[in-house]
Amino acid sequence: MQPRVALVLGGTGAVGGAVLAELARRGVATSFTYWRSAERARGLAAEHGQHAFRIDLADAAATTAGLDTVAAERGVPDILIHCAGVSAAPALADLGVEQWREAVAVNAHSALLACQWLARRAPPGAPVDVVVVGGLDRTQSLPLPVDFAATQGMLSAMVMALGHELGPRGFRVNMMALGMLDAGLSRSLAARRRKDYESFSALRRLGTPAEAARAIVWLALENSYVQGKVLAVNGGI
């Protein structure tokens, strides 16, 4: 079997950084993308022997061109993990058009573009694993910022549809819906809201990026029959 090659979109995030560490621990050749966090990207690349690419995932044309560059320099990946995300406005009244567009572009459209790109570029018949990381599996009703929540709904519907469309080609496409972690995007929520999540969690604590990463990398490397689904890793919320 060919050694696997991973591409992580949003490798500089709290979750992305932990995913890079887990992929390194599992010996998977990995490239990753970043946007603003150039210094962290350099540090992670040096620490894990991985390759960093600067791509603005809010820009559709730049995303596809950037993915072409990754493929030209490091080969076409057969594992794609999307863990880039933004959540700009805590309340409806504060949500502007640009923030909405950015949330849709980074959280959802870039995941779609990457799948579309991979469907064009992956060799026919070769197995491909796509894991989209998000934060809502719709079995709960959660008080989330509306831009974030809406894009998570897009992701869960997208993996269902792509699971059917790309499954016959050997693609497994799934979403990992995380509960609240003690780092990353959740830090933008009010302390009171974070405390609520802790109390409602059956495990009575927030998760860690390392716990999230172990589950994400399991789904990317070990899964053989989960398809088009949203798996929740949230401490029992």
Ligand SMILES: NC(=O)c1ccc[n+]([C@@H]2O[C@H](COP(=O)([O-])OP(=O)(O)OC[C@H]3O[C@@H](n4cnc5c(N)ncnc54)[C@H](OP(=O)(O)O)[C@@H]3O)[C@@H](O)[C@H]2O)c1
């Ligand atoms: N942390 C949590 O509690 C939590 C809970 C539930 C779900 N999640 C999910 O986990 C995923 C990652 O969250 P996180 O906590 O790791 O977030 P984070 O620490 O804020 O990281 C966000 C990542 O997205 C990248 N990004 C943002 N805008 C970008 C753009 N325009 N172009 C390219 N990259 C861009 C950032 O890159 P740069 O820093 O380089 O700009 C960074 O790598 C999200 O999809 C979220 O749904 C997280």
